Amino acid sequence: MAKKKKAKKKRGKWIILMVAVTIAVIVLMFMYGEPPPRYVPPELIGVWRTTDTVFADRFIEFSSATISFGTGEATISQTGFMNGVEMTTEGGKNLYIFHYKLDGSDAQLSFFYDGPDGEGLRLRNRNGVLWTKQKDPF
Secondary structure (H helix, E strand, C coil), X not given: CXXXXXXXXXXXXXXXXXHHHHHHHHHHHHHHCCCCCCCCCHHHCEEEEECCHHHCXXXXXXXXXXXXXXXXXXXXXXXXXXXXXXXXXXXXXEEEEEEEEECCEEEEEEEEECCCCCXXXXXXXXXXXXXXXXXXXX
16 A cells, blocks of 8 residues: 555656646747747848949849858859848848858848838948849849
């Protein structure tokens, strides 16, 4: 009889432990929420160019999971793989921050995007340069 009571007590402790762990997992899920998206929003996918003469032979290309930079005629473009995408607002404008890996190093690109009906995108560090989505492939 004493063994049955001990087994019942042990089982009761085990159930309490499992319930506590389940509640802890649920609380952590709500605290940290959904992770930021890893992939590029569909409206940004494509090749972006500028008419600014300083960057005339340059381009930025977004695919669903990569970012590529065309760095001029005599060089090969560089491609990074997306780690995360943040979208926030700054000064009333949509600010995107793309986190990616390029040549094994963490990097990021921050830019303002007006939306599909707006002018285009402007890099945060070069706000005066407008980049527009190219309608036709190269």
